[in-house]
Amino acid sequence: MQQLLDTAEKIRTMEIRGAGRIAEAASAALRDYVLDLKVTNIKDFNKKVDEAANILIQTRPTAVSLPNAVQITKRHTSEDVAGAREEILHNAEVFLKQAGEALERMGKIGAKRIHDGDVIMTHCNSHAALSVISTAFKQGKDISVIATESRPRRQGFITIRELNDYGIPTTLIVDSAVRYCMKEVDTVIVGADAITVNGALVNKVGTSQLAHAAHEARKNVLSVAETFKFSPNTILGDMIDIEERSADEVIDQEILAELPNVKVKNPAFDITPAEYIDMIITEVGAFPPQMAYTIIKEHLGWELSHMG
Numbered sequence: 001m002q003q004l005l006d007t008a009e010k011i012r013t014m015e016i017r018g019a020g021r022i023a024e025a026a027s028a029a030l031r032d033y034v035l036d037l038k039v040t041n042i043k044d045f046n047k048k049v050d051e052a053a054n055i056l057i058q059t060r061p062t063a064v065s066l067p068n069a070v071q072i073t074k075r076h077t078s079e080d081v082a083g084a085r086e087e088i089l090h091n092a093e094v095f096l097k098q099a100g101e102a103l104e105r106m107g108k109i110g111a112k113r114i115h116d117g118d119v120i121m122t123h124c125n126s127h128a129a130l131s132v133i134s135t136a137f138k139q140g141k142d143i144s145v146i147a148t149e150s151r152p153r154r155q156g157f158i159t160i161r162e163l164n165d166y167g168i169p170t171t172l173i174v175d176s177a178v179r180y181c182m183k184e185v186d187t188v189i190v191g192a193d194a195i196t197v198n199g200a201l202v203n204k205v206g207t208s209q210l211a212h213a214a215h216e217a218r219k220n221v222l223s224v225a226e227t228f229k230f231s232p233n234t235i236l237g238d239m240i241d242i243e244e245r246s247a248d249e250v251i252d253q254e255i256l257a258e259l260p261n262v263k264v265k266n267p268a269f270d271i272t273p274a275e276y277i278d279m280i281i282t283e284v285g286a287f288p289p290q291m292a293y294t295i296i297k298e299h300l301g302w303e304l305s306h307m308g
């Protein structure tokens with residue numbers, strides 16, 4: 001259990017971050033937990049697995065990849081412990097393999113939408129978006145990237161390091177320079193933490209400003225998202241919970257303490273409506289956001305009878 005608690009803490013503190021990475025870490029943590037679980041009764045086994053699953057799911061509320069990965073990993077039909085353990089280990093193996101392959105597939109599919117000479121704007125640090133950008137570059141396309149800083153956690157700094165390592169010409173801008181710089185941009189490419197049934201994109205706070213400015217300037221907006229980032233529960237009317245993080249990510253606590261009339265709001269994500277998104281690149285193809293329902297139904301095995 002200690003290992004699983006350590007992974008949960010790393011996800012909560014964002015030592016492990018990125019919607020895809022936290023999904024993979026959770027699936028692997030559940031696999032390792034089940035491997036060591038010493039119970040002989042299936043009821044106890046299921047109870048323990050559910051408890052562990054909930055610990056992982058509760059670490060961060062917004063990225064739907066996390067509960068989806070946990071559900072995909074823990075589902076089993078066996079009525080005995082050995083069989084259930086076997087199924088869960090198999091599920092984790094398949095999920096982790098598919099997640100790795102998805103990144104590569106999305107890179108290939110998305111790269112077709114990037115042309116020689118394109119200037120791409122990206123936000124935060126998305127492994128999925130970077131897979132598309134790096135694939136296009138490796139194909140020999142002459143591209144450059146404008147990367148936002150992505151306050152408050154400045155994940156943009158991770159992005160510019162990765163782009164630099166690829167040798168891709170990159171410009172770093174502060175988040176508030178997005179609209180000013182949009183005239184130079186051909187395509188905006190971002191990742192996703194969740195996609196709802198109506199095709200709305202939930203991603204790092206500031207994404208909706210990028211998409212809005214791109215829409216105004218008639219530039220393309222692509223989101224790159226594995227099918228496990230689509231939210232089945234939104235079909236039942238659930239809303240995506242937007243994570244609010246601590247004020248000290250935004251301002252020094254001592255400074256804040258001197259300002260009794262000031263409070264800090266620190267939402268980690270925002271919502272971009274479907275009409276501002278041209279295409280969602282998944283591992284099974286490029287779709288308009290309006291097709292989210294079909295993706296959920298066909299690729300997440302969604303059935304009304306399975307839902308609460």
Ligand SMILES: O=P(O)(O)OC[C@H]1O[C@H](OP(=O)(O)O)[C@H](O)[C@@H]1O
Nearest residue numbers: 017018019020126127128191192204
């Ligand atoms: O799965 P990949 O594409 O890596 O990342 C998807 C999204 O996850 C990140 O969230 P955070 O930094 O963990 O809060 C960003 O919002 C990023 O766009």
